[in-house]
Amino acid sequence: MSLPPEDLWAIAPEIWLGGLGLVLLVLDLFVPANRKSIVGWAAIVGLTLSLVPILGMLGVTPRTVFFGTYAVDGFAVFFKIIAVVSTILVILSAMDVLRGQTQFEGELYVLLTFAALGLSFMAASADLIMLVLSIEFVSLSSYVMAAYFKTDRKSNEAGIKYFLFGASASAVMIYGFSILYGLTGQTSLYGIADAIRTAPRPALIVAVAFALAGLGFKISMVPFHQWTPDVYEGAPTPVAAYLSVASKAAGFAALVRLLMVAVAPSAVDWVTLVAGLSAVTMTLGNLLALPQRNIKRMLAYSSISHAGFLLMGVAAYRGDFGAPGLLIYVLAYTFTNLGAFFVAVLVGQRLGSDDIPDYAGLAQRAPWTAFLMVVFMLSLTGIPPTAGFFGKFYIFGAAVSGGLLWLAVVGAVNSVVSLYYYVGVVRAMYLMPAPSAEAVRSPVALTMALAVAAAGTLVIGVFPQPFVNLLGTAALLLRL
Amino acid sequence: MQLGLVHFLILSALLFCLGLYAVLTRRNAVAILMGIELMLNAANINLVAFNKYVAPAALNGHVFALIVITLAACEAGVGLALVLSAYRNLETVHVDEINVMKW
Amino acid sequence: MDRYLLTLTTFVPLLGGLLVLLIPKGQERLMRQVALITSVLGFLVSVWLLGPFEIGRAGMQLLERYAWIPAIGVNYHMGVDGLSVPLIILTTLLTVLSIAYSWKIETRLKEYLFLFLLLETGMIGVFVALDFFLFYVFWEITLVPMYFLIGIWGGPRKEYAAIKFFLYTLVGSLAMLLGILLLYFNAEPRTFDILELIRQQPLAKAPLLAALAFWGFFLSFAIKVPMWPFHTWLPDAHVEAPTAGSVILAGVLLKLGTYGFVRISLPMFPETFKQYALLIGILAVIGIVYGVLVAMAQTDLKKLVAYSSVNHMGYVMLGTAAAAGAVGVPERAAAATIALNGAVFEMIAHGVITGALFLIVGIIYDYRAHTRGVDDFGGLAAVLPKYYGLSTMAMLASLGLPGLMGFVAEFLIFVGSFGVFPELAAIGVIGILLSAAMFLWTIQRIFLGPKNTRWESLPDLDRREAWSLAPLAALMLIFGLYPKPLLDVINVAMTGLVTALK
């Protein structure tokens, strides 16, 4: 029983990322305290380079490596791309924020790089053990990042809350996994799939329900969502962006793989369950977003509601629009939500406030930023020609073609509701008078991040074809 | 009566729920962490027991349990660091007092 | 050149808008000039359409079709027929006039002009799109600029009106999106191509789904029209919108709804539409009578015109519903054709007339009296004779006086719908009577009576105002006296439609 060498090539991106993290760690030791952004730029370069091996694997034949513990398929590759790209953008946005806020600037870049590795693991884990490990990998770094501003009470609170909630949820999930192991005698998802057909029902449901708690926490699915607003509000804004996008995306990757590979063959009616959760999640998220005044809390609830939309894609995953629908939505959501958070970073940094009314007159003070924020808000609402529209289009299509028309209707109603609070931001920026005429300038790194996010949002909205093509291969989830 | 799988499972279930109870009711963040450790231990009992009774051919359960122990240690380390950090700033470790943000 | 004519027509305004964005601050005059030239150019291009467009030929012309998202069968597919060409020209014309009228806008001029031109692109796009995806994209694009136009340059309750407009219409849009998806997934092969879907009739064998999809589209179009009881966003939006915004809103945006009914609902779901035609006809008639009665009780001139739009769009819907009610009854085909001709003609007529009316309200409100209260005026006829003449003409056109555009439309609608739903048409005619009363009473309150000293010093129309009204007045008169050129264009398309419906 020896390891085939090509298995190492299959994890080349992970090796690169792990190595990058170590290199950065060492580099950080030699960089003077006031020049820590060098570490950040190094991380960006390294992460960008990691895209080379990742993209190189796009057309890979789906298989498992490392004795069935790790999957190599387009699906995983796609989520690795999401992880790396969002990490790059978050680092770009964080560079300005960190300066002066903490002496551990370099370590944050290291942590983010490792977190990208953890996310890659999550997306590709084909074994319960690996899955637990990777989820914890991401969680541990996230707890730390949420509490990164140690002098900020809100950040402390966010860290504690996030930790307690996350640790409890993973304990529950691990307990569920242990039952799943007991029912099938396997830890490999593909092995479980074989054995699960005959698994007795009540215990299986216990296992699935417990497992959903852990993953539901990661994706902020109702009823495991309650940490979201507090943590987003308290955590440093770039970290909140990261949590809302990268870790949520990876959570969905893990959820889909678990459900589609391991649970789908069983007798559990998981489609209805997920559809129900989807409806509840998007509705509750939306309704709670309505009265928010803090942009980060608003975005937190909005991200809960988007989790509901993504769950719609999960519920309809087996239809021919389901898989690409979910993926394109993730892609669209990544760029859009990051963009929205980046604007929040900028405003929070320059105006010192996260309250939406303080966005008043931004259209005059920072016309381009305001314009981009409009694009992001419209995209989150799902209005063409933005990526968000295309995502919703696809995901509604998935629901309609998957016989979940009722869910699509719920989604449509929720889209309308969401318009109200998204437009609230636009209203503040454009309709309210500016309290001062002083321009709000954006630092270079953040501008780059904003530009990429906006470009992604608009390009996917207007010329989605290349992305759809990409998803054609990415949707190849290794199944039995 | 022979010692069987079910006995271990009952033990684990009880332990798990004790841990859950702690998580739900203790005010001290450290105590909650202890509850979480109990829950993880319960899962480990399951894993080891299942490995013996259900899938003795491979030792995946043992490996799983070892990984969980490792992770528990990591969580404890990070978690306690968070508690310390929060304590410095907020001067409390009682989670019901860590309550700046709501709604 | 003709191969890209529709693309050109659609995107010239947007290009001009982007150009405006590039002009640095402080060069307001240049911005205005660029915007005006762009809109005039857009108008000329749209008129140029008439060259290669063969009036006598049924079916879509000047087709453009390129793969856009081939993975799901989305094409960039454009084409025009006798239904869309007049609406396109109406759009470009009203945009020119609106921009000319807005010459005195000072606040945030650049954004204003850009949004206006973006709006124009969106509207034209809806009229030329032959692919549902494209159609939907343009449909939604129209919402955003309108939101800003109302929200930034509007009246005192602009925010409420703007968000109400946005939310209300978005409800409809999403319902339509679901309808589109239902059609798409039931087609074989799947396609978003409107013409292909009409040919396939994918839901013909699934009445329940057809009904669902139909009501999805209905909701979207009915809100846009707006049909009673989905109309309440309209008065608010109109009252708060800046004058040029009202002109576009009433002149073109409402037409998107009726256009949708004729272009999509009717050929796509003939049987389902027929099934519910009576119900929709009843809603239309309620809108007719209700709209005019509520208008009668208004004291705000803009609201009055807004409610009269509810009334007029009711006529259009009555004609459309009648055509739907005639589906499958060959002996009623003639009535259906007349009704549809009338409905489409009314779209144009209403665009011209109500556009003029809103300009008229704007002229007195924005630049002169700064009030719109009907009862604040009186005796203006003696002070502002030219203004009085044009206003009276527009109002008379609106109440359906022969010799002006509105009459031809209403006449045809009633002739057509009387053949299908005589009772509804009979009630609807009462609407005509009431709208005469409403407008005459309005004329009396504003213009007649003894000279009012409060308004003695108001200046009459200046040249720019006269020139923004003159083209509309000319159109009202020309097509009112001799509608054949316009109806020739419309008739071919509508005859083709009715023939297809049998």
Add this chain to the structure above:
Amino acid sequence: MRELAWLIPVLPLIAFGVIIAFGRRLPGQGAYVAVAGIALAAVLSIGIFVQGLGHTEAYEANIRWVPYGETALDLGIRVDNLATLMLLVVTVVGSMIFTYSIGYMHGDPRYPRFFAYLSLFAASMLLLVLANNLLFLYVGWELVGLCSYLLIGFYFEKPSAARASMKAFLTTRVGDVFMFFGILIVFLTLGTFRFDEIFAKVHEGAFGALTIGGLPLLTVAALLLFGGALGKSAQFPLHTWLPDAMEGPTPVSALIHAATMVAAGVYMVARTYTLFFQSPDHGALTFVAYVGGVTALMAATIAVTQDDIKRVLAYSTISQLGLMMLGLGVLGYTAGMFHLMTHAFFKALLFLGAGSVIHAMHTNSIKEMGGLGTIMPSTYWTFLIGTLALAGVFPFAGFWSKDEILLEAYHHNTVLFVMAALTSLLTAFYMFRVIFYTFTGSLRNRHAHPHESPPVMTRPLWVLAFFSVVVGFVGAPFVGAPIKHFIDFEGLEHVPFSMGMALFGTLVAAVGIGAAAAVYHWKVVPASTLRRAAGPLFTLVSNKYYLDELYDLLFVRPTVAVARFLRNFDVYVIDMIVNLVGFVGIGLARLYRVFDQYVVDGLVNLVGWIAKALGSTLRYVQTGRAQNYLLAIALGVIVLLAAGLFR
């Protein structure tokens, strides 16, 4: 000549356009253009008339107007004898009145606009006359209505004029709605608007046995068309607008509200006579006749009580129009049209004469006048000629035409004959009442300085007076009654002239004149005594049978009330529902918060409270928010379990 018939309406239309465009810059401030337009039209009309004396075939010309499907609705003209007669009346009377207006309107601030409107009216009226189909008849019909509206409200500074104009437009439009339905029924049954095709199809029995609501469809269609005539020709019960319409300048009253437009209803009935005639048992015609009779009599009674000279003439017009309708209704096709023609001349004359008086006196009230006969001889004599013609005194025009109507009525329906005779009696009475009040005796208003009108006004009076004398002879038996050959409805027998009836008519007129002289000239019985004697009846009549008040109560107020109600309904009900949906959304969010605060926490507190009650040492303290979240995990898992298990 007939090929140029299309020019007849176009000429005044051009005049209208030119005047609107250039206004005061034109010679005579536009008046000459208008007169030229109508005069040229008159010349053309006379030419066509002369040419038409030989023809029996109608001339038609069409252009496409509205295409639909493979076919189209056409804009077309039809020149036949009926149309020719009307053309003649409209253009000749029109020319006179246009000319008269040059003087009458002199110095008015909106002088050019007046002539523009007049020209537009002439164009519309001529279009109405020439139309070869119902659609364009209707178009012309509405346009003359518009001109009427504009001209009644010409002095719009006067609130009463503004109100009257609106009333006129709306009241006639009520009739138009019926007419519109009639047109729709005809079109949907026969598939055409063209008169020749309609008549041909009706003759073929296209309506057959179609019924609607138990009535024959053809009758219903004809009566609906007649609904239009009710409004336009001011027949009961839609006549109330015409007296108010006297707020307009007097030439307008003469042209529109006496000679031409109000006669359009009669013309329309004549034009579509086939429909009425073919209706089973002449049902439609009988209805027309009775409406005419009632109108004639009612208006005549009111005319007796009016003091405003123009109002008297207005009611007289209503009455005479009723008489024409009566004539048409009793199968007197020729009689009705004949009376239309003569009436146009002498009623225009009377109005212009009244205008001349008003011009001099600056008042409309005959009670303030008196003795003007000597001051304004031309006016007096021409007015007297008109009065004699109207009263039906031999040999003036009215005698001949009214005689025809009485004759036809006598032969077909006794009740109607009595009505017509009574009307004639009253007509002679109230007209001479006006003569005596106005021109004889002495001037009652001492502040007035009346003078004769300028020649530009009196000359048209004399021309019209000439016509009022001679035009009746076209119906005289000793010249062969050419009118009966010229205006002739196929299938109708003419009742031959009867000397007895002629004498009866003369007698009736004489009685009327004598009574008027007894009361107002010789004052045998003072008017005030009569008034007291009539008591409530007089009050009823002088208040026009309270119809205005009734309509106000029945139609105007309810409409306004409903409109107000609906406005509030829209704001407070429909819009509220919409807003409510929004509120519910936000409300739900709030509710969830409340739920969280009070129900979840409350549950916690409740359990705690119970535990405390049981002797526990627990104390009530603030909520531990984070652990609420953790509790949610546990509860969430339980919910998921339940959802999974109970499916």
Add this chain to the structure above:
Amino acid sequence: MGQLAAFIVLSIVTLAAAVVVVGSGNIVRSALSLIPTFLGITGIYILLQAEFVAGIQVLIYAGAITVLILFVIMLTEHGSGVRFRQVNEQVPLGMIVAGALAAFLIATFVTTAWPTSSGALPQYTASGVGTTFMTNMVLVFEATSLVLLVALIGAIVIARRER
């Protein structure tokens, strides 16, 4: 039979200590009670032939984690550990939830037909575990090292004061 007796004794020790952990009003006593709990569980592992796991359990749980927890308690509760109320007002609800869940889990576990295997574990599992780590689970093993590294960095970053 002897195994069953051992199991019962171990279970009682474990659960009793766990109850103290969970329920004690003294946080220090709670933390100290973790030690017998973890040791009881170690015994259970030995009963289940998981010697290696048992060893690690003693080293990491009973040793490292408990000590860490005690340290933090000392640092944060000023050493006394009795001054504060230790439970919140969710106690009754927590009892109900935890009790109900326990009952449900036990009922499920008892009634479930577990796919028990007739096979047996090897005599000594420790070497098997090692082999598994080096073959099947090699990626897990390697990844674990990175997780530990991240936890280390994280704990340091968070625990250190900002200057």
